[in-house]
Amino acid sequence: MTMRRASSGGRIDRTRTVRFTFDGKAYTGHAGDTLASALMAAGVSVFARSFKYHRPRGVFACGPDEPNALVTLISEGVREPNVQATLVEIFDGLDAESQNRFPSLGFDIGAVNGLAGPLISAGFYYKTFMGPVVGSIRGTRAWMLAEKAIRRAAGLGRAGHAPDPARYERVNAFCDTLVVGSGPAGLVAAESAAAAGGRVILADLDATMGGSAKWSSAMIDGRPAAEWAAGRVAALEAMPNVRLLPRTTVWGYYDGNTLAATERVSDHKSSRAKGEPRQRSWTIRAGAAVLATGAQERPIVFPGNDRPGVMLAGAALRHAGEFAVLPAGPVVIFTNNDSAYTAAAGLAEAGAEIAAIVDVRPETSDAARALADKAGGELLTGHAIVHTHGGKALSSVSVRRFTLESGTFSGETRRIEAGCLAVSGGWSPMIHLASQAGGKPAWSETLQAFLPPEPTQDWTAVGAADGTFRLADIVTGAEAPELDPAPAPCLEIASPGKAFVDFQHDVTADDVRLAHREGFASVEHLKRYTTLGMATDQGRTSNIPGMAILAAATGRTIAETGTTRFRPPFSPVSIAAIAADRHGDLRPERRTPLHDWHVERGAIMQPAGLWFRPRIYGDPGETVEQAYVREAKAVRERVGIVDVSTLGKIAVQGPDAAAFLDRVYTNMFSTLKVGRARYGLMLREDGFAYDDGTTWRLSETDFLMTTTTANAGRVMQNLEYWLDTAWPDLRVALTSVTDQWAGAAVAGPKSREVLAACVTGTGLDDDALPFMGIVHGEIAGVPVMICRLSFSGELAYEVYCGAGHGRHVWEALMEAGEPHHIVPYGLEALGTLRIEKGHVTATEIDGRTTARDLHLDWMLSGKKPFIGSALMDREALLAPDRLGLVGLVSLDGRALTAGAHIVERGDREARDSIGHVTAVCFSPALGKYVGLALIRGGKARIGSRAHLSDPLRDRFGPVEIVSHHFFDPDGSRMHG
Amino acid sequence: MLIPCPYCGPRDVGEFTYQGDANRVRPALDAPRAEWETFVYERVNTAGPHREHWQHSGGCRAHLTVVRDTLTHHVLSAEFVRPGPVAKAGS
Incomplete structure (x- = not known):
């Protein structure tokens, strides 16, 4: 097809020229153009190569229905693939690229796939790559060999790898009424909701509000519909309780009348203002929603229906009315309903030449006939298009006499010269959002369309979205021809040749029939087997024709065949917009009152849940192991101090x-x-x-x-x-009260002396402060609470004070400890000390172990019931072969690895795990590498040998299984 | 999903933590093992209105008994599990 720009008309701003590039070539258009309309005005007819067969494809629809004209946008080095050219507003510097072609759109090597067409039929991948073993090659193996080539040849745009520098934003909004769609029905609904005083949000995916009124030739209140709509929009904008959201796609209907929308804030601008987001993600909680989402036109399926130049009649009308882009050559209209007559008259009025109107119905209404007269050209009722001709652009169509009831042809085939074939198969209400928040859509035999289902949430559908197609039924004061909204039940012309149902996935009518012959009779199965309706357009133009063909093949009605449910999103949504500012590390950081002290002291901080805790306080030149061994030794020999505020x-x-x-x-x-x-x-x-x-x-x-x-x-x-x-x-x-207390554990034989040097107001001897005793006192003028308890196995005290005094008290303790060379210690030393004592932590209390597994059964009171007591003695939990806590000693003098398995045989192939290592360290007290482990049989294996098996880290070696009480088993050090 | 917390008003479900089926009858701590097995492991997979516990963990932290339709996620009612303050200290 070649299109041209009409010398007048349209809603574009002819005084402003916009420069952009497509496939590296410079083009100009006008402000208000979409990429599709500007390129068509410049004479571009081929926009893309098709998914499987690499057939040339042109613009077929308008707005979000477009299946063919997908492009990649390049901005600041970032590639955004699979964008519909019909939705891209052009701006100076826009850089777009076509997709799925090699080397170019005009000449594409992949088009040979078209010759091999019969081989790439429905279920090609399943049959070829999951099939039986052929010779030495199994199907899945063949897939691995062929995947790369297939993925390159078949498909859509290529995603980029560059980080996206744009900002994205999230906002929440609340309103009494959300109106989705600003066509006549939406404007009427928004006005009445706003007049009632509630908060109203009116959202529309287009840049300019008004919906179909923008290109309609109807009159409302004695004015052209576009003027009427502009007046209504201005009035709404002036109301304080109304918020207009243009360029906003409402794409999801969620629980609690929550709707999700994406606003394209600056996608249409050459540059963004400082801080301006690219897109804004709206979460709208609406008291009620009004779905004025309009209707979408369906094509009729016939051979050659994908040739550039074939387009939906409503899309041709919209391109003419909104963008002043007209078919350059003669136009043939092909329809099963009255609405295409409006398109014919509108196109003629805009300056196009109508060659013929081909209608499958034997006769048409008077109103339609009047429009046909206005449009000019031949009126061929009872006829159908049986093929199209031309290379990369349509040159003519073949027409035959057609009997609607039988679907048969008669008479001679006639050729009619045509640069554009405008097709209408009737209209389907856009029930996507309604279906997301409703029951099963209801099939209307009259309208040959699914109507909105029973709501499960608080919404109403109005206008074409509800199957109300006559403008006079939507707006009072509208003057439009009295057309019959019911189409003939004919969505396919069965004639030899490739007839496409799903343009984006290259699914033909024969593929649908083949799928049925192979047993895929359910619409859900059909969808998955042929991939019909599973492309980025989610089958906007293909679902209904596909279902009609399947219904005919199965001998059922469309109502019996059923539709698939719609799920969010209505149209592709950028993940970046949903994530907005929620990327990177989202966790809050919790810091203890002593955090800065640790960092100043050179601690390596380590995340522990949301907290940060010192891992080691390294001296210059020390390894991690040297550091923690030094720290742990200091605790055993003198005194150490550790921050326990995170408990x-x-x-x-x-x-x-x-x-x-x-x-x-x-x-x-x-x-x-x-x-x-x-x-x-x-x-x-x-x-x-x-x-x-x-x-x-x-x-x-x-x-x-x-x-x-x-x-x-x-x-x-x-x-x-x-x-x-x-x-x-x-x-x-x-x-x-976790955050209210700062805590420090002072541990080691000298710990009492350290406290004695700084604590006032309480005694600290065994009488005043016995093991597990608590006293209150003061350190450096600050009230403290001290408990004598020990995790390290040494004489130790936990000192708590108000969080705000944490550093003050800690520094006083450090000063008091100076004569004893007190050493601050981190998590590694803390872990080492507890491993030496066999104390358990979360690595052993892992949700699979019982108190008995951990040798804590002495803590299970027999005098009272408690949470868990009823179920803790079940047979399997008492079984002798359960994993039980033991200690391990490395026998080869090398470090053990946490997470390694323990096996009985000492070879690298051994796979019979008897347990795993939970914690490891070098024990300065024992002078050995040791660890804790959960081993099948537990204590029964003490004294035996086994082997470490850690293939991932290539660590194998002999170990001895010992008691988990490595050090000071009777606890004399902490009691003493 | 919005849950109408009796203290805080209607709040987003993200502020709440699901705390399990409220139809279950909690056995006494010293009840026979079989009762506890039923309580811990057995659930009725209700299609329709379902009584369940939710904690307003991101708000007042109260536990609520919520009746939610599992087919539509409509919240039919929400009330405190523990009605009001218990007897005053020392009484």
């Missing part, structure tokens, strides 16, 4: 606090004396180990519970859950 801390208060703790811990807390702490273990309701920590009784009714760093949030939530849902009668209040 979860929950205030459990109230008259029933003790009873509550008895229920959630496996061991007894009601017997705990005031001023003492106890180590506690929690199980899950299914009896597995869950969390551990110490809980301090500060008064009869006031406990301070500590949890592991990782589980703090979940434990809090579980306690709240139990209190609210299980035991609402318990008088207990829970408060998370």
Whole structure:
């Protein structure tokens, strides 16, 4: 087809010339043009090569329906593929590229695929690549060989790899009424909602509001429809309770009347203002939605229906009316309904030459006949197009007499010269959003279309979206011909030749029939087997014709064949717009009050959940291992200090606090004396180990519970859950106080001396502060709470103070420790000390281990029931071959690796894992590489040998299985 | 999905944590094992209105009993699991 620019008319601004490039060639257009209209005005007819057969394709539709004219936009080095040229507003400097052609659009080597067409039929991939073994080559193997070549030859645009420098934004909006679509029906709905006083949002995917009124030749209130619409839009814009969102596609309808939309803020601009986003993602919570989404035209399927020059009649009319782009040669109209007569008259009025109107129906309405007279040209009722001719552009069409009832032909084939064939197969309401928020769409036999389903949310459909096609039924005061909205039930002309149903995926009418012959009778199966309707346009132009052909093949009605459901998004949405500012590392960072001190001291900080904790405080030239060994040795020999502020801390208060703790811990807390702490273990309701920590009784009714760093949030939530849902009668209040307390553990034989040098107001000897005792005092003028407890196995104290005093107290402790060469230690040394003692952490309490597996059964009280007690003794949880906690010693003098498997045989091929390593370190106390492990049979294997197997890190070697209590098993150091 | 929290008003589902089926009857801690097995493992896969617990974890932290239609995600009602403050301390 060759198109031309009409000398007048259209809504483009002829005073403004816009320069852009397509495939490296410079073009000009006018402000208000789309890339499609500007290129067509410049005489471009081939926009793309088709998906499988590489056939030349031109613009077929207008707006979001376009299946062919997909281009790649290049901006700031970023490639955005598969953009519909009919939706791209041109601007100075726009750079677009065609797709799926090699080497060029005009000459494409891949077009030979067209000759091999019968080989690339429906289900080609399944048949060829998942088929039976042929010789030595299995189907899937053939796919691996051919994939690269096929992926290059078949397909759409190529995505880029460059990072996108554009900004994207997210906003939330709330309104009483959201109107989607600003055609006449949408404008009427928005006006009435706005007049009622509610907050109204009116969204439209076009740059200019007005919908079909922009190119309609109808009159409303005695004015051209476009003028009427512009007046209504201006009136709405002036109302304070109305927000207009042009260039905004509402693409998703979600629960709670929440709709998702993308606004193209600056896609149409040569450059963005500072801070201006490229696109804005809207989440709109609407009291009610009005779906005025209009209707889309369907093609009729016939041989040669994809030749450039064949286009939808409504699209031809819109291009003429909105962009003043007209077919240069004679136009033939091919239709099964009255609406194409409006297109014919409109095109003629704009200056096109109408050669003929070919109508499959034996007769037509008077109103249509009047329009045909206006349009000029021959009126051929009871005829059909049986083929098209021309190379890369249409030159003529073949027409035969056609009997609608039987679908048969008679008489001679006639050729009519045509540069454009404008086709109409009737209109389908755009029910995408309605279907997302509704039941099954209802088929209307009269309109030959699916109508909006019963809503499951608060919306109404109006206008063409609801199957109301007559303007007079939508707007009072509209004058338009009284056309019959019902099309003839004829969507395919079955004549020899390749007739395309899905243009974007190159699915033909024969493919649909073949799929049916091969047993794919359900529309869902058809879709997946042929890929019909699965391209980026989601079958906008192909679904209904495809279903009609399948229905005919199966001998059923379309209603019986059924439609597929629509899911979001309505049209492709950029992931960047959805993510907006939510990219990169989104986690908040939690820092303890001592964070800056650690960093100043040269600590390597390590994430621990959301927290950051010192891993080691490295001295210059030290390796990580040298650093943690030095730190751990200092604790065993003198004294060390570690930041424990990250431990979860929950205030459990109230008259029933003790009873509550008895229920959630496996061991007894009601017997705990005031001023003492106890180590506690929690199980899950299914009896597995869950969390551990110490809980301090500060008064009869006031406990301070500590949890592991990782589980703090979940434990809090579980306690709240139990209190609210299980035991609402318990008088207990829970408060998370993790952030309110700073904590430091001072550990080592000299720890008491360090405290004695800085703590005032309390005694620290065994009488005043025995093991697991709590005292209150002051350090450097700040009130502190001190508990004598130990994770390291040494004499140790945890010192807590208000978070704001954390650094002050820490520095006082450091100063008091200076005579003893106190050493701050990090997570590695903390881990080393606990491994030496065989204490468990989250790597052992991994959700699969029981208290018994971890040798914590001494904590399971037999005097009271507790959470998990009912299910912890199930047979499988008592089985002797469960994974149990043991210690490992490396026998080859090399480090063990955490996560490695343990096997019985000492060869690299051994795969019979008997367990895995949970934690490893070099133990300065033992002078060996050791680790903790969960091994089948647990303690029963102590004293035996096994082998480490870590193929990923290539670490194999012998180990000895020992007790997990490596060091000071009777605890004399911490009690002493 | 919006959940109408009795304290905070209608809030987005992202502020809430699902806390399980509210139709289950929690056994006493010392109830027989079989009752606990039923409670922990057995669920009715309801199509239609379903009573469930949600915690307003990003808000007031109260647990709510929400009746939600599993077919439409319509929230039919939401009320506190634990009605109001319990007896005053010391009473």
